Amino acid sequence: MAELKVKFVGKDLRSPIGVASHAVLNQGLSGAKEETDQLKMYADYGVGFVHTPFICSEEEHPKDAPPGWKFQHVRSREPFRMEGLLVATEARRIMCRLNAGLAMIESLRETLPDDVAVIANMIGPGADPQGWAELCHMAEDAGADIIEMNVSCPLPAATAKAVSSYSEGELSDAAGSLLGDSPQILLPVVKAVTESCSVPVGVKLTPETGFPRVVGLVEGIKNAGAAFISGINAPITVGPPDIYKGGKGKWVGMQENPICAALGPWDRYLLYRNLGAISLFVPDIKLAGIGGLVEPEHIIEAMMLGARVCELSSGLLWKGTGLIKECLEFLGDYMDRQGYQKVEDFIGIGVKYIKPVEEIDWRQEDFIATVDDRLCTRCGRCANNICLARTLAENPLRIVIDSRYCIGCGLCQSICPENAVSMVEQKHPVVGISLDNA
Numbered sequence: 001m002a003e004l005k006v007k008f009v010g011k012d013l014r015s016p017i018g019v020a021s022h023a024v025l026n027q028g029l030s031g032a033k034e035e036t037d038q039l040k041m042y043a044d045y046g047v048g049f050v051h052t053p054f055i056c057s058e059e060e061h062p063k064d065a066p067p068g069w070k071f072q073h074v075r076s077r078e079p080f081r082m083e084g085l086l087v088a089t090e091a092r093r094i095m096c097r098l099n100a101g102l103a104m105i106e107s108l109r110e111t112l113p114d115d116v117a118v119i120a121n122m123i124g125p126g127a128d129p130q131g132w133a134e135l136c137h138m139a140e141d142a143g144a145d146i147i148e149m150n151v152s153c154p155l156p157a158a159t160a161k162a163v164s165s166y167s168e169g170e171l172s173d174a175a176g177s178l179l180g181d182s183p184q185i186l187l188p189v190v191k192a193v194t195e196s197c198s199v200p201v202g203v204k205l206t207p208e209t210g211f212p213r214v215v216g217l218v219e220g221i222k223n224a225g226a227a228f229i230s231g232i233n234a235p236i237t238v239g240p241p242d243i244y245k246g247g248k249g250k251w252v253g254m255q256e257n258p259i260c261a262a263l264g265p266w267d268r269y270l271l272y273r274n275l276g277a278i279s280l281f282v283p284d285i286k287l288a289g290i291g292g293l294v295e296p297e298h299i300i301e302a303m304m305l306g307a308r309v310c311e312l313s314s315g316l317l318w319k320g321t322g323l324i325k326e327c328l329e330f331l332g333d334y335m336d337r338q339g340y341q342k343v344e345d346f347i348g349i350g351v352k353y354i355k356p357v358e359e360i361d362w363r364q365e366d367f368i369a370t371v372d373d374r375l376c377t378r379c380g381r382c383a384n385n386i387c388l389a390r391t392l393a394e395n396p397l398r399i400v401i402d403s404r405y406c407i408g409c410g411l412c413q414s415i416c417p418e419n420a421v422s423m424v425e426q427k428h429p430v431v432g433i434s435l436d437n438a
Helices: 032-044 098-111 129-142 162-168 183-196 213-223 265-281 296-304 314-319 322-338 411-415
Strands: 006-008 011-013 017-019 049-051 070-075 082-088 117-122 146-150 201-204 228-231 236-238 259-263 286-290 309-312 367-371 390-393 398-401 421-425
Touching: 017 032, 017 322, 032 049, 032 098, 082 265, 082 314, 098 117, 098 129, 117 129, 129 146, 129 183, 146 183, 183 201, 183 213, 201 286, 213 265, 228 265, 259 265, 265 286, 265 296, 265 314, 286 296, 296 309, 296 322, 309 314, 309 322, 314 322, 367 398, 411 421
Parallel strands: 017 049, 017 309, 049 117, 117 146, 146 201, 201 228, 228 286, 286 309
Antiparallel strands: 006 011, 070 082, 082 259, 236 259, 367 421, 390 398
């Protein structure tokens, strides 16, 4: 039977699957016990670690900031269907305050098994290295096994002063992604925290730091003493305007359209970009995969790109807590079927296949598309497209593929709604590519 245990930054975990940091929806209304019980529930499902909500330095939840969220689904017509979720709120409404957060850490560490790590997600005071160090040290003293620096929350970027704060480098509040995308002020903060704490410290990245800048940023974070990288957090966006109501927002109960966070499967490819790039260029830092993981297969994909552990976030909103059990069962069954004895057997094995485009043999003459007439509905989607290799012929009505122009690109297979197209390995001359057609 497959062994799901994994070691992450020196901590033995019973499984590589856990729950990412998320705010408690009724933050400030319930007590620390109710919020802690919710996190303990995840351990009952078999996770290897839990995160606290993001804990700030303010001691108590302010009375003038009652909890407030707005969610919005984004749907399209076939074939895209439900694309993702948007969430809008003020960070100050949903952050976990210090006293409740420290009590939560203490309770979790006292009651959870040793092989379930308690990861404290901390969001410090702006760009103040000393303030960050003191805050994270308090989390360690409360019993946190691992510290995760939240320098990636998108919500602070939704404020009126976000742009000026970022430009001037004066981040007085919980800064989130504004700090995470500012290397010159982030790295001293990371260094201060790692020097203050004896437990492993990691940094949760914002996707706003794109490629290739993320490589240099991670190199700096590693040199500042961080043991791991988490990421990604949610990207920043704006919701679609209602085209039938004069451009108003589509949020429930309001017409405004705030800057917000994007959650769901669309985040996954930003995660894969980071995992692949960091695994290639900064291979000696540990990685935790988070962002857009909504199916069990996504866990395997992220781990093959270098993630040692994976955190469910979008997936919990997308499919509920049953996804935890589904992922764990799938992982065990998958490993048994594929012959993997332990998760170490496949962590990072996909990295060696990531290549610069100029090193790839595209094999344009080696594959050709074929159509199964029994499945094809003659919709014409593939023929009425950008490729010259396909036409919708008549008498009888069917898709005809001209092998002289087919380069085996896979577009027709990718867009066929009936899975009627296959790519088969078959050597054939192609106009403009083959020597005999030059």
